[in-house]
Each structure stands twice: as structure tokens, then as C-alpha cells.
Amino acid sequence: MxxxxxxxxxxxxxxxxxxxxxxxxxxxxxxxxxxxxxxxxxxxxxxxxxxxxxxxxxxxxxxxxxxxxxxxxxxxxxxxxxxxxxxxxxxxxxxxxxxxxxxxxxxxxxxxxxxxxxxxxxxxxxxxxxxxxxTKASRIKYSAKDGVLLDMGLRRAHATGGYYASRAAAIGGFDSTSNVKAAEDYAIPSTGTMAHSFIQSYEDELQAFRDFAKVRPDNCVLLIDTYNTLKSGLPHAITVAKEMEERGERLLGVRLDSGDLAYLAKKTRQILDDSNLGYVKIVVSNQLDEYVIKSLKEQGAPIDIFGVGTNLVTGKPxxxxxxxxxxxxxxxxxxxxxxxxxxxxxxxxxxxxxxxxxxxxxxxxxxxxxxxxxxxxxxxxxxxxxxxxxxxxxxxxxxxxxxxxxxxxxxxxxxxxxxxxxxxxxxxxxxxxxxxxxxxxxxxxxxxxxxxxxxxxxxxxxxxx
Amino acid sequence: MxxxxxxxxxxxxxxxxxxxxxxxxxxxxxxxxxxxxxxxxxxxxxxxxxxxxxxxxxxxxxxxxxxxxxxxxxxxxxxxxxxxxxxxxxxxxxxxxxxxxxxxxxxxxxxxxxxxxxxxxxxxxxxxxxxxxxTKASRIKYSAKDGVLLDMGLRRAHATGGYYASRAAAIGGFDSTSNVKAAEDYAIPSTGTMAHSFIQSYEDELQAFRDFAKVRPDNCVLLIDTYNTLKSGLPHAITVAKEMEERGERLLGVRLDSGDLAYLAKKTRQILDDSNLGYVKIVVSNQLDEYVIKSLKEQGAPIDIFGVGTNLVTGKPxxxxxxxxxxxxxxxxxxxxxxxxxxxxxxxxxxxxxxxxxxxxxxxxxxxxxxxxxxxxxxxxxxxxxxxxxxxxxxxxxxxxxxxxxxxxxxxxxxxxxxxxxxxxxxxxxxxxxxxxxxxxxxxxxxxxxxxxxxxxxxxxxxxx
Incomplete structure (x- = not known):
């Protein structure tokens, strides 16, 4: 239209x-x-x-x-x-x-x-x-303090209204968007990670991570909750991070998209640090809004990047x-x-x-x-x-x-x-x-x-x- | 876009x-x-x-x-x-x-x-x-029973998402939309009444109604709550309805957009009927949703047409x-x-x-x-x-x-x-x-x-x- x-x-x-x-x-x-x-x-x-x-x-x-x-x-x-x-x-x-x-x-x-x-x-x-x-974006920025904010709401936005949502989110303080069209037309930085389907398309998670890191080593964020975050996703991500180091590359981050984000972020941070991967950032997503982020901050969850979708782009509630x-x-x-x-x-x-x-x-x-x-x-x-x-x-x-x-x-x-x-x-x-x-x-x-x-x-x- | x-x-x-x-x-x-x-x-x-x-x-x-x-x-x-x-x-x-x-x-x-x-x-x-x-539209239709449903939410819709909202509302059971572009492209019946600003642009309400009825006698609906619904808007609308009758025309309806809609609809119906204007329909609007309409129906409010806006097109809550x-x-x-x-x-x-x-x-x-x-x-x-x-x-x-x-x-x-x-x-x-x-x-x-x-x-x- x-x-x-x-x-x-x-x-x-x-x-x-x-x-x-x-x-x-x-x-x-x-x-x-x-x-x-x-x-x-x-x-x-x-x-x-x-x-x-x-x-x-x-x-x-x-x-x-x-x-x-x-x-x-x-x-x-x-x-x-x-x-x-x-x-x-x-x-x-x-x-x-x-x-x-x-x-x-x-x-x-x-x-x-x-x-x-x-x-x-x-x-x-x-x-x-x-x-x-x-206004919603501004409130989310207020609660996230110095956390980096990524708009990823297009799939739940009100049809093409999502284009304007991404623009307004950037005005309110979001650092980047997943929305390619809005990024292109409004010169907003665009970013993204990977979907569960990518990992599911492989017989095993480790090979999925390896392929992704080889083809897209820059700004590489691995999604670690497809099967089991701490028992499967994180160990595989650490393996790949070490392989990247051997190639002179650095894994940017791992993403948590389900479960108790405060608990998992703390555990993940600790395991990454114990693996000498202190530089690997923690990205979280899953029904975030200004109140959830405020609570995560209050709990001391060591989260670097917040991906916010539905609650941002639909202005809930x-x-x-x-x-x-x-x-x-x-x-x-x-x-x-x-x-x-x-x-x-x-x-x-x-x-x-x-x-x-x-x-x-x-x-x-x-x-x-x-x-x-x-x-x-x-x-x-x-x-x-x-x-x-x-x-x-x-x-x-x-x-x-x-x-x-x-x-x-x-x-x-x-x-x-x-x-x-x-x-x-x-x-x-x-x-x-x-x-x-x-x-x-x-x-x-x-x-x-x-x-x-x-x-x-x-x-x-x-x-x- | x-x-x-x-x-x-x-x-x-x-x-x-x-x-x-x-x-x-x-x-x-x-x-x-x-x-x-x-x-x-x-x-x-x-x-x-x-x-x-x-x-x-x-x-x-x-x-x-x-x-x-x-x-x-x-x-x-x-x-x-x-x-x-x-x-x-x-x-x-x-x-x-x-x-x-x-x-x-x-x-x-x-x-x-x-x-x-x-x-x-x-x-x-x-x-x-x-x-x-x-789905929202279907629920509103369920509560409105045989009441006619008009989508009028474009101004509060999520930017151009409003175009798709009007289409989906028609699929869910709405009879018409105020959204001209959606009506044009999707062949949805389009309808509308008048705004308060129209009446305010005149020195007096009666003249505003007269001008409107003369230029647009077909499907004419007069908005009667700009100054006072029962003391000003309704008496003026009745005057114009009688003038229309003399020209062989019929006023389609009056619209209530504020106040206690159940009370005002009953009063308005009674006064219209007492004026031999039983054919003049009552249109209501103002933050309607399936629950408000259900309540109006339960109270026996004699409403013919429901105009629904924000709660429909944004899918609240x-x-x-x-x-x-x-x-x-x-x-x-x-x-x-x-x-x-x-x-x-x-x-x-x-x-x-x-x-x-x-x-x-x-x-x-x-x-x-x-x-x-x-x-x-x-x-x-x-x-x-x-x-x-x-x-x-x-x-x-x-x-x-x-x-x-x-x-x-x-x-x-x-x-x-x-x-x-x-x-x-x-x-x-x-x-x-x-x-x-x-x-x-x-x-x-x-x-x-x-x-x-x-x-x-x-x-x-x-x-x-």
C-alpha cells in the first residue's frame, strides 16, 4: 500500500x-x-x-x-x-x-x-x-541503563506498521534493529543472530555453530538453547569460540532465548569466564519489556545485550x-x-x-x-x-x-x-x-x-x- | 514503504x-x-x-x-x-x-x-x-449480535498496519470501514459520519446540521454530543430530521460519542420515537470492545450501529x-x-x-x-x-x-x-x-x-x- x-x-x-x-x-x-x-x-x-x-x-x-x-x-x-x-x-x-x-x-x-x-x-x-x-523504547532504555538494545519485533508487529515501529524505537534509544527495510530506509544500524531452525537443520548443534562461525565470523552470536543451554549449547559454543581463537577470530556472543534468564546468564558468564572467554558477550531475548529488564538488572544478571520484540513494537500493554x-x-x-x-x-x-x-x-x-x-x-x-x-x-x-x-x-x-x-x-x-x-x-x-x-x-x- | x-x-x-x-x-x-x-x-x-x-x-x-x-x-x-x-x-x-x-x-x-x-x-x-x-472482530460481532459494525480505528492503528487491520476486521465480521484506502483496495463497504470539528466550525450546531443534511442527505448521521447531547444535539437533529422529511428525505441516524451510552441511547430512542422518528437509527462509539457491547446489549440499550476503533484495530489488550x-x-x-x-x-x-x-x-x-x-x-x-x-x-x-x-x-x-x-x-x-x-x-x-x-x-x- x-x-x-x-x-x-x-x-x-x-x-x-x-x-x-x-x-x-x-x-x-x-x-x-x-x-x-x-x-x-x-x-x-x-x-x-x-x-x-x-x-x-x-x-x-x-x-x-x-x-x-x-x-x-x-x-x-x-x-x-x-x-x-x-x-x-x-x-x-x-x-x-x-x-x-x-x-x-x-x-x-x-x-x-x-x-x-x-x-x-x-x-x-x-x-x-x-x-x-x-516512549516505550525510552522506558526500556531507562531500565537497561548501559545495556545494548536490539529491536527484533517485526514478526509480531502490526503488519507494515513494524517499519515505523523500528524507526520510533531508534528514536527512543534502541541501538539497532533486525528490520532490514527500516534499517535501509532510515539508516538505523541493523543486527541479528541466528534462529533455532538453523541449528535444527543440522544433525548436530556443534556442526551448525562451526558452519555459522566459519561463514560469518564477524559479529557472530550463537543461539545456545535449542536442545539444552548449559549441557549442550554453551559447551558447543565454547568449542567453537576456541576454534575461532585459533583462526585469530573472536566470538561476539551467545544468546539465551528461554528459561530463567537471570540464572542462565549468571551461570553462562561464570562458565565463559572460567574458559577464558571473558570477552564473549551475553545476549538475551524472550518477552522482554522495561519491567523484566529492570528485574534482571536488580538481580545482577550479567547481560550485555537485550533483544526486545513484541512488547516494544506493539507498545504493550x-x-x-x-x-x-x-x-x-x-x-x-x-x-x-x-x-x-x-x-x-x-x-x-x-x-x-x-x-x-x-x-x-x-x-x-x-x-x-x-x-x-x-x-x-x-x-x-x-x-x-x-x-x-x-x-x-x-x-x-x-x-x-x-x-x-x-x-x-x-x-x-x-x-x-x-x-x-x-x-x-x-x-x-x-x-x-x-x-x-x-x-x-x-x-x-x-x-x-x-x-x-x-x-x-x-x-x-x-x-x- | x-x-x-x-x-x-x-x-x-x-x-x-x-x-x-x-x-x-x-x-x-x-x-x-x-x-x-x-x-x-x-x-x-x-x-x-x-x-x-x-x-x-x-x-x-x-x-x-x-x-x-x-x-x-x-x-x-x-x-x-x-x-x-x-x-x-x-x-x-x-x-x-x-x-x-x-x-x-x-x-x-x-x-x-x-x-x-x-x-x-x-x-x-x-x-x-x-x-x-x-479474531477480535469475530468476538465483537458475537457480542453485537445483529448490530451493525463499523471499523473506525485508523487514527489509532499502528501506522500503515491500519490498512491490514481494516481488511481483517471485515473478514471477522465487520460490515464497513471508515478507512478509504482499505475500502478501495479490498472492496470493503466504506461509511462515516461527521466529526466534532465540523460542528465547532459553525457558530451554531443547528446550522452545521442543516448544511450537512443539505449537501449529504444520503446516509446522513448527525453527531449530537459536541455541546450537550439531550439539551442541544438531539433537539437540533430532530429539527433537521423534520426539515428533511419536508424535502422527502430521511435522516439515517444520530451518533453518541461520549457519556453513559446505555442511558443516552434509551433517552434518545424514546425522544426520537415520541417525535415520530422511529426510523432514525442510533449509532454509538467511544472506546467500545466486545465486553462494553455485551454490557450495552444486556442493559437493553436500543443501539443499531456500533462504531469500534482503537480496541479493534490494535487488538487490545x-x-x-x-x-x-x-x-x-x-x-x-x-x-x-x-x-x-x-x-x-x-x-x-x-x-x-x-x-x-x-x-x-x-x-x-x-x-x-x-x-x-x-x-x-x-x-x-x-x-x-x-x-x-x-x-x-x-x-x-x-x-x-x-x-x-x-x-x-x-x-x-x-x-x-x-x-x-x-x-x-x-x-x-x-x-x-x-x-x-x-x-x-x-x-x-x-x-x-x-x-x-x-x-x-x-x-x-x-x-x-
Whole structure:
């Protein structure tokens, strides 16, 4: 499947037809944000922006899309419009890889409302998923500390979504991927070991190891649990490691893929060390996630490399980030969506978000949301609790939403996955550790400028019943 | 991203190189199966086969794949092999849409081992995901009974995996999708309503409804919860419905997307009926899954159409089906993989699976696995419990694995999603209801022919420590 403008929900096109016939020149501002961090995390890692910008620059309805939409019964004037459709709007966004938080805009689209609606589904689809996976990857990196992380989830990923999962995992801190296509297109280091089937295809395990090491001596990792880890796989691997030494080569590692990984890693380390193979690394895999890795670390398991699959690429257990795209202004008039749950009430106006930076260059733990036209925000107020506010004059104010697209063309240089991943690590260093812990992480504050709060409350009063 | 042969794990190519240099003509049989039904379901719906066959017929490494692999340092002889790579093997499979169960082969690949390895990741990626989603969809259909089901999950799907999710949802029993691209390519009915942003773009809700109904009177569904469902949205929708009647048109429905759906649906139904709008349907959405729908049904909520999104397309809470691909034979010799957990021991030999059909044409609840060459299976034995066996002579034996590809070309006609969905419903009718309930469903039996069990146990003894 190629991504075309038909990668959308039908209602976007239906609504677009109504706009086309009733107010074709309406200008809209939409906010992209989410209401909760995934995984009960104290932060999220924003990912997917480069893919969005790249696709938006060339997004069209294909000729087969047009044939389909014609058959759906859309009017010919409107079909002509769709045939010539392109996105010609502006986008303001946080940097990809930044540490972001709930309930403040991460990205704003300012465009003709028809264009803004047609791209909504694609934009949500890419940003929601990659932000989910980059966040999961970041948490796994946090628990693995200096352990090397390998993404190997493609076989359990959601079909071709696995391609984007591998990209987002690299942004979140994974060192390499097994996914050849993603590695190729996104310049992510690719690595891999061997499968049980390789060993099974031989009459005996030792010969399988020997053949593999002879043909692929570089970065050779032997999988040692096909028959019995300690009684068969490890002794055979040691034999091969010694044979490699005679050829002037070095076995990179052995991989454990079943059983009690903490126990087996310790035993394996000890036996390798006793065999003067202290340089042979231990790779583990098998249903790892941030909690299993944290437990392995706490047990002192001497593991060098963690291979993570299903739990990473599917973003288990959440499986989705529920990011939304809400109308904030139409033809320069602020717009609001109410809800029975006041927390879900949307924020009107084109906005800016300021991050408060303390004297040490660290995040203070507060983002202030203001109307875009405000020049000075000296205080932020809690969105709903009138007893709470924060003076902001003592902080450096970093504006987070910067223009990345204008008139449908990107205005920032292309950034590689490696550059985005590096930026993400720098930003994470600015985030105090209490936001990173897994148990009840500290809650990062959100506040509204006094003007935004006043104007929002007036709109609530206008629409409430 | 286009699907090419590089949509694989790097280790498949690494292993392929070793095979290429040491035993390039090895013939392998691999089994595809999974060990547990997802969602604690009593059955699964097999999906994804058509996509696999279609891709396999033309799967190649692209020129950019070859450039990448050359840069990875693979040898030139082997690169020549990859440049000319195509899948030339055979596939034996259950029919797509069939009701399937754990721990018996659903599909077998018989091919040169290099080809069989290179396609492994792609095959698992497509079958695991679509089987997961088709099973979820089937469960949702079971709880919705005669309610109409609309897939609207694309914005929360795993990037382009959403395309395959919509296909699998249709196979599992969904009536339509919001996903235009999937609808177009797979001939799935597409439907949609309107978004809150549409209403917010107007000064008042009534005018928004009026414009929409005028431009799109066919299949018009008005979203009534933007400001207040019962005090604003519903009265406005009734006004527009009456105006439509004057034009000889009919409002199709109103949609509830927040609040207590059971309460609001009952109230809405009553008010619509009191307004002589008994024909206006009630559509609900908002974090639905099989359990929420079951509860709404039990409460007697008068809902006609259920829109299901995130929980469907992400296969929550499981998020993955852990299907595996295990070597069963190599060069006509049976192969086994042991495990510390005996249940995970693989089954050797090229095999056939027979489903037992009773006198009424219903599934008896037992699939028997035999070595492919066995002609008569009169008894099946429990895989591990020597006290249990079942006489099979009284049943009709339906062979489930039939050839679908030979020499890399499909041997069965193309089947549309609609045909597969229809077949799936017929097969579900043959499955007794006790396998369909959500709480502790009846466990469908698996058994081995006496010969397969004897041969497997001999192989276990050969490799055990």
C-alpha cells in the first residue's frame, strides 16, 4: 500500500464536500495533543514528524483513489477539487524527539479546513503510533541503563506498521534493529543472530555453530538453547569460540532465548569466564519489556545485550496512544469543544507553549500555554483549580511550537533518525529523574496564561447548558 | 514503504548466506502455528493468506535493497543469488477465514531452506496480525449480535498496519470501514459520519446540521454530543430530521460519542420515537470492545450501529498473536525443537490436520494431526497425557491443509474479502456455542496420530539430556 490522500477516514471527505459547497475558504487551526502519557509514564517522546512532513509535501489522491471516490457518488466539482488536492497549509510543532507531556499542543496545523480535515487521519495515525513506540523504547532504555538494545519485533508487529515501529524505537534509544527495510530506509544500524531452525537443520548443534562461525565470523552470536543451554549449547559454543581463537577470530556472543534468564546468564558468564572467554558477550531475548529488564538488572544478571520484540513494537500493554486533533480556531475565531468530563474540554485559539527552564538548564517541570499573540507570560494558572498558579518570571521561557511547514513546504532541514535520537537523549538529560521512575512518576505541570484562561472560561459559559 | 524481500529480519539473510555456502539445496518444511488463542478466546479466525500469496508471487529484493546489502558486506556470489531471488516453494494451508485453534499447523511452507527463511518474517508479520484482528472482530460481532459494525480505528492503528487491520476486521465480521484506502483496495463497504470539528466550525450546531443534511442527505448521521447531547444535539437533529422529511428525505441516524451510552441511547430512542422518528437509527462509539457491547446489549440499550476503533484495530489488550514458524523437516528428515516447557516442543514431519465433523455437519471439537503420508487415522492421542485418546472412526475427517501455492505460483483462485468473510461465518456456524462464550470457553481438542506421537517421542529421546 502506498500512502496517498485516501489514507484517511471517509468522513473527512464527506465533511470536505460540505465545506467545499458551503464555505470553501474557511481557515482552521487544529491542535494535536494527547490526554495521558502511555504506560503510566511521566513523559512521552514525540516521534513521527519527519514522516508526516515528507508525506505531506507530496500527498495526492491517486488515479485509483479518484476512480473509487467517483464511484462513491461525490459531485463532479468536488471531485475536480480532490483531483488537484494538495496540502498548502502551515505546521507549527515541537521538535521530533522532544520530551512532551499531556494536554498541551504538540503540533498545530493552520490551513484551509478542507485540507486540514483530509490530512487529520494520516497525521494522527503516524504521530500517535510513533510517539507510543518511542516512549516505550525510552522506558526500556531507562531500565537497561548501559545495556545494548536490539529491536527484533517485526514478526509480531502490526503488519507494515513494524517499519515505523523500528524507526520510533531508534528514536527512543534502541541501538539497532533486525528490520532490514527500516534499517535501509532510515539508516538505523541493523543486527541479528541466528534462529533455532538453523541449528535444527543440522544433525548436530556443534556442526551448525562451526558452519555459522566459519561463514560469518564477524559479529557472530550463537543461539545456545535449542536442545539444552548449559549441557549442550554453551559447551558447543565454547568449542567453537576456541576454534575461532585459533583462526585469530573472536566470538561476539551467545544468546539465551528461554528459561530463567537471570540464572542462565549468571551461570553462562561464570562458565565463559572460567574458559577464558571473558570477552564473549551475553545476549538475551524472550518477552522482554522495561519491567523484566529492570528485574534482571536488580538481580545482577550479567547481560550485555537485550533483544526486545513484541512488547516494544506493539507498545504493550497500551497498544495505542489516544492522541486527538481538535479545532482551536476557525476564520480567526476561537473554538471550543465541551465535554461532560471537564478535563476533556478543548483549548481555543492558536497557541504557543513555553517550557520553563531553570538556572541549571534543567526543565523546571512546567509548560505554560498562551494565546499565540501574547508576548509575555509572567504567570501560569492551573486549568481548573483556581487556588493554583505559578510565577514564571524567574525561568527562561523556551517556545516549543516552531514553524516546520509553510504553504505546504517544509521550512526545517531534514533530520536523520540518528540526529533525532541524539536530540531526544539531550532533552531527556534536562528532565529531572523523578519524572522518569516507573512507580508514580512526578507529574509535570501544565498551566494557562491568565488571558487564555479568561477567554476559555468565557467560551465555556457561552456554550454551556 | 513497498513490501520487498528486505521486509525481513537481518538474521534470515545472514543464515541464508551460511546455507548458500554450505548446503544450498536443502529442502525444508516449516509449520506456522500459535500456542494460545488471543483474548482468552475459544477459537481464532485465520486471516492474511491472500495478502501473503499475492506478495510471494512477486517478492524480490529491489535495487535499493541490493545496494544496502552490498554495503552490509555480503559476498558477491551470495549477492548474485539475492538479486535473482524469488520464492519457488509450495504452501499448504487452512482456508483463509477458517476457525482455527492452537498447537496445530495452520500453514506449512515446503521450499528450499534459503527461500523459506527469507520469507519467514513477512509471513509471520502478516498472518499474526490479521489473525489477531479477525479474531477480535469475530468476538465483537458475537457480542453485537445483529448490530451493525463499523471499523473506525485508523487514527489509532499502528501506522500503515491500519490498512491490514481494516481488511481483517471485515473478514471477522465487520460490515464497513471508515478507512478509504482499505475500502478501495479490498472492496470493503466504506461509511462515516461527521466529526466534532465540523460542528465547532459553525457558530451554531443547528446550522452545521442543516448544511450537512443539505449537501449529504444520503446516509446522513448527525453527531449530537459536541455541546450537550439531550439539551442541544438531539433537539437540533430532530429539527433537521423534520426539515428533511419536508424535502422527502430521511435522516439515517444520530451518533453518541461520549457519556453513559446505555442511558443516552434509551433517552434518545424514546425522544426520537415520541417525535415520530422511529426510523432514525442510533449509532454509538467511544472506546467500545466486545465486553462494553455485551454490557450495552444486556442493559437493553436500543443501539443499531456500533462504531469500534482503537480496541479493534490494535487488538487490545493482547496487541499481538505470538504465531511461530518452526522447522518440521529438513531434506525429508523430521526435525524437532525441545523446550524446558514440554508444551513448547515442536512437532516433526510434514503433516496433515484432520478436523472431525459429526453427523450434523458440526465440528465435534477435535483436530487430529498426522504425518502427511498416513492414509488412515482411526485414533488420536493426547500430545502428552498418556491416559487420553479418542476414537475417530465415527467422524467425517476433513483435511485442513490443502495446497495453495506450488513452485511459487498460487494454485487456488483469488478470493475477495467478502467471500472470505462469508466463508468464515459459515465455519463459525459449524462451531458449537460453548467454544464462543467469553468466560472459560470450552477447550477444542488436539491429538496426534499414534504414529506421529511415537516418532515424536523417539526424537525427543534422541535429543534430550
Amino acid at each position: 502506498n500512502i496517498t490522500a485516501a489514507y484517511t477516514d471517509l468522513y473527512q471527505i464527506t465533511m470536505a464536500q460540505v465545506y467545499f459547497e458551503t464555505k470553501p475558504n474557511g481557515r482552521a487551526v487544529f491542535d494535536y495533543y494527547f490526554r495521558h502519557n502511555p504506560f503510566k509514564s511521566g513523559y512521552s517522546i514525540f516521534a513521527g514528524l519527519e514522516d508526516v512532513l515528507t508525506s505531506l509535501e507530496t500527498l495526492k489522491f491517486s488515479s485509483s483513489d479518484m476512480t473509487y471516490l467517483k464511484a462513491k457518488g461525490f459531485e463532479s466539482d468536488f471531485l475536480d477539487y480532490l483531483e488537484n488536492f494538495s496540502f498548502k497549509g502551515s505546521i507549527y510543532s515541537c521538535q521530533e524527539g522532544d520530551v512532551v507531556f499531556p494536554n498541551r499542543p504538540i503540533l498545530q496545523v493552520e490551513a484551509n479546513i478542507i485540507e486540514a480535515q483530509i490530512i487529520e487521519t494520516f497525521l494522527l495515525n503516524i504521530l500517535n503510533f510513533q510517539t507510543l513506540i518511542a 497500551d497498544a495505542a496512544l489516544a492522541g486527538v486533533y481538535k479545532l482551536a480556531a476557525f476564520n480567526d475565531t476561537p473554538r471550543i469543544k465541551l465535554s461532560e468530563n471537564i478535563i476533556k474540554t478543548s483549548l481555543p485559539f492558536k497557541k504557543q507553549v513555553y517550557r520553563m527552564i531553570d538556572d541549571n538548564g534543567m526543565f523546571y517541570g512546567a509548560d505554560a500555554i498562551a494565546i499565540h499573540s501574547e508576548t509575555k507570560v509572567s504567570k501560569m494558572e492551573h486549568p481548573f483549580d483556581i487556588t493554583k498558579s505559578l510565577e514564571l518570571n524567574r525561568f527562561k521561557h523556551e517556545p516549543l511550537l516552531n514553524q516546520v511547514m509553510k504553504d505546504g513546504k517544509r521550512t526545517i532541514p531534514v533530520r536523520t533518525v540518528a540526529e533525532i535520537a541524539e536530540y531526544s537523549q539531550l532533552r531527556l538529560k534536562q528532565l529531572p529523574n523523578e519524572y522518569k521512575r516507573f512507580q508514580n512518576p512526578h507529574i509535570y505541570k501544565i498551566g494557562l496564561s491568565s488571558q487564555l484562561k479568561k477567554e476559555r472560561d468565557a467560551l465555556i459559559n457561552l456554550h454551556k447548558f | 513497498n513490501i520487498t524481500a528486505a521486509y525481513t529480519d537481518l538474521y534470515q539473510i545472514t543464515m541464508a548466506q551460511v546455507y548458500f555456502e554450505t548446503k544450498p539445496n536443502g529442502r525444508a518444511v516449516f509449520d506456522y502455528y500459535f500456542r494460545h488463542n488471543p483474548f482468552k478466546s475459544g477459537y481464532s479466525i485465520f486471516a492474511g493468506l491472500e495478502d501473503v500469496l499475492t506478495s510471494l508471487e512477486t517478492l524480490k529484493f529491489s535495487s535499493s535493497d541490493m545496494t544496502y546489502l552490498k554495503a552490509k558486506g555480503f559476498e558477491s556470489d551470495f549477492l548474485d543469488y539475492l538479486e535473482n531471488f524469488s520464492f519457488k516453494g509450495s504452501i499448504y494451508s487452512c482456508q483463509e477465514g477458517d476457525v482455527v485453534f492452537p498447537n496445530r499447523p495452520i500453514l506449512q511452507v515446503e521450499a528450499n531452506i534459503i527461500e523459506a527463511q527469507i520469507i519467514e518474517t513477512f509471513l509471520l508479520n502478516i498472518l499474526n496480525f490479521q489473525t489477531l484482528i479477525a 493482547d496487541a499481538a498473536l505470538a504465531g511461530v514458524y518452526k522447522l518440521a523437516a529438513f531434506n525429508d528428515t523430521p526435525r524437532i525443537k525441545l523446550s524446558e516447557n514440554i508444551i513448547k516442543t515442536s512437532l516433526p514431519f510434514k503433516k496433515q490436520v484432520y478436523r472431525m465433523i459429526d453427523d450434523n455437519g458440526m465440528f465435534y471439537g477435535a483436530d487430529a494431526i498426522a504425518i502427511h503420508s498416513e492414509t488412515k487415522v482411526s485414533k488420536m492421542e493426547h500430545p502428552f497425557d498418556i491416559t487420553k485418546s479418542l476414537e475417530l472412526n465415527r467422524f467425517k475427517h476433513e483435511p485442513l491443509l490443502n495446497q495453495v501455492m506450488k513452485d511459487g505460483k498460487r494454485t487456488i483462485p483469488v478470493r475477495t474479502v467478502a467471500e472470505i468473510a462469508e466463508y468464515s461465518q459459515l465455519r463459525l456456524k459449524q462451531l458449537p456455542n460453548e467454544y464462543k462464550r467469553f468466560q472459560n470457553p470450552h477447550i477444542y481438542k488436539i491429538g496426534l496420530s499414534s504414529q506421529l506421537k511415537k516418532e515424536r517421542d523417539a526424537l525427543i529421546n534422541l535429543h534430550k539430556f
